[in-house]
Structures are given as structure tokens and as C-alpha cells.
Amino acid sequence: MPLSDFFGQASRKAGQVWGRADRALGGWLPGGAESPIGSIKRSAQTVAGEGVKQAAAVVFNQLPDRVNLFARYMTGVGNRNLQLDPSTLTDLRAATEKTPTYTKKITNIFDERGNPTEQLAILEKQGPGLPGSGAVDPYGTSPKSVTNTLGRFMAEANPNANTIRITDTYDMINAVEDPDLVSGKIQPQKAWNEVESIWNPKAQFRNIKAFELPAEMPGFKNREYGLENIQKGLSINSYSPTFSPATRMARALMYLSGQKPEPYSVDVTIPYSGKIK
Numbered sequence: 685m686p687l688s689d690f691f692g693q694a695s696r697k698a699g700q701v702w703g704r705a706d707r708a709l710g711g712w713l714p715g716g717a718e719s720p721i722g723s724i725k726r727s728a729q730t731v732a733g734e735g736v737k738q739a740a741a742v743v744f745n746q747l748p749d750r751v752n753l754f755a756r757y758m759t760g761v762g763n764r765n766l767q768l769d770p771s772t773l774t775d776l777r778a779a780t781e782k783t784p785t786y787t788k789k790i791t792n793i794f795d796e797r798g799n800p801t802e803q804l805a806i807l808e809k810q811g812p813g814l815p816g817s818g819a820v821d822p823y824g825t826s827p828k829s830v831t832n833t834l835g836r837f838m839a840e841a842n843p844n845a846n847t848i849r850i851t852d853t854y855d856m857i858n859a860v861e862d863p864d865l866v867s868g869k870i871q872p873q874k875a876w877n878e879v880e881s882i883w884n885p886k887a888q889f890r891n892i893k894a895f896e897l898p899a900e901m902p903g904f905k906n907r908e909y910g911l912e913n914i915q916k917g918l919s920i921n922s923y924s925p926t927f928s929p930a931t932r933m934a935r936a937l938m939y940l941s942g943q944k945p946e947p948y949s950v951d952v953t954i955p956y957s958g959k960i961k
Contacts, residue, residue: 781813
């Protein structure tokens with residue numbers, strides 16, 4: 685046996701014996717899992733990993749907000765040093781706006797017996813809406829800068845302090861979403877369904893059990909693969925406030941990633957009124 689092989693085998697056996705002894709003593713041998721040296725090693729690895737994530741956060745902030753938020757979700761960077769573009773924040777604030785109302789006493793009316801009575805009515809004021817508090821559901825009323833970033837979120841308006849706080853948990857989990865999207869299972873067929881939906885809108889519903897469609901449904905006919913249908917799909921989806929070729933491809937990648945993305949919180953306070961810098 686060559687001398688190098690002899691020392692190699694001896695070293696591996698010694699390492700195995702040391703490892704068993706370390707586990708028997710709860711990891712407290714020098715360099716063990718619970719020893720000061722082991723703790724320093726783990727801390728160094730944590731610091732190095734944190735440094736990479738902080739650097740990635742800076743890069744992600746240079747991307748469009750839809751990509752920024754999604755990349756943080758898929759890479760585990762989370763909300764580290766999260767910065768959203770002022771235009772996105774302005775659109776998020778606009779999504780919270782509600783038509784102002786006032787209460788007015790209505791007289792000169794009669795009850796079912798013909799007796800004069802009065803009622804209080806809630807009427808809408810004329811003019812622009814004002815930011816309000818509560819749950820915000822922007823689908824159908826807001827642009828992609830809202831629906832493709834936070835989607836539904838919570839708002840807490842304080843006109844006296846000129847602030848509005850926007851909070852949300854960024855994830856892909858809700859009542860109508862396919863659980864496999866974030867299950868960590870590799871799903872090639874479901875990934876293809878997302879890609880096909882670019883030119884065949886009906887394909888997207890194969891992955892969402894809550895939206896199973898009948899075989900024939902007006903407006904959702906199957907479209908075969910072809911350049912003309914792809915071009916048509918790209919032009920239609922580009923105007924959708926929710927779906928686009930980019931979101932379809934991102935979802936396809938999630939089905940193929942084999943990982944469980946980490947949800948993270950978004951918590952930002954912006955002016956109630958005025959320009960957002």
C-alpha cells in the first residue's frame with residue numbers, strides 16, 4: 685500500500701472515531717458542534733451567508749419592483765434592505781383610496797303606515813378619493829404595479845400624522861392558489877401548463893382546482909401551439925392587470941425549482957398625501 689493511502693485511511697478512521705466521541709459528549713470536543721470553536725465556525729458561516737444576502741438585496745433593489753420582490757422570495761433574501769420605487773408606492777397608496785362619505789338626515793318621508801319619519805343616509809362626497817384603512821383588494825381596479833407586487837394588502841391611514849402604513853406578507857399562498865406551487869415538489873406538467881397559458885388562456889386553469897372549467901366555455905377556447913397564437917397571447921396578456929408572459933414563466937420556474945420559498949413581511953410607511961420620494 686502506498687504510504688499516502690495508508691495515512692489517508694488512518695486520517696479518515698481517526699476522524700470517524702473523533703466524530704463518534706464528539707457526539708457521545710454532546711458536541712463539546714474541540715472543534716465539535718457545541719464547542720467554542722464549532723460556534724465560531726458556524727458564526728463565520730452565518731456572517732458570510734448574511735453578507736451574500738445583503739449584497740443580493742442591493743442588486744435586487746435595482747430591478748423592477750415585481751422582479752425585486754419575487755427574487756427575494758425565491759432566494760431567501762426576504763425583506764433585507766427592501767426599497768420600492770416611489771412610483772410603485774404611489775400606486776399602492778392610490779389603491780387604498782376610498783370615496784369620502786358623509787351622513788345626512790333625510791326628512792319628508794313616511795313609514796309604512798303613512799306617518800312622517802326621518803332616516804340617516806350615507807352619501808358620497810364629490811371629489812377625489814382619500815387614502816383609507818383596512819384590507820385592500822386591488823384586483824380589477826389597479827395596475828400591475830399593485831397587482832403584481834403586493835396584490836392584496838393591509839393599510840393603516842393616519843391623516844393627522846400624514847402617514848399611511850402598508851403591510852403584507854409576500855408569498856404565493858391563498859385560497860385559490862395551487863399548493864404545489866410552493867410545496868417543493870417538482871411538477872413538469874404544471875410548469876408546462878403555465879407556459880402553454882401564454883397562448884392558450886384555458887391552460888392556466890388546469891393548475892387551479894377552484895377554477896375548473898367545463899370542456900366548452902365561451903372566451904376560453906383551446907388554442908393550438910403556433911407563432912400566430914403566441915403573438916396573440918403576448919399582446920392580450922400585456923394588458924392584463926394580473927397575468928403576463930413574465931408571471932407565467934415565473935410560476936413555471938417555481939414548479940421546476942424543487943424548493944419551498946420563504947415568505948417575508950413587507951412593512952412600509954409613506955406620506956398620506958404629497959409626493960413620495
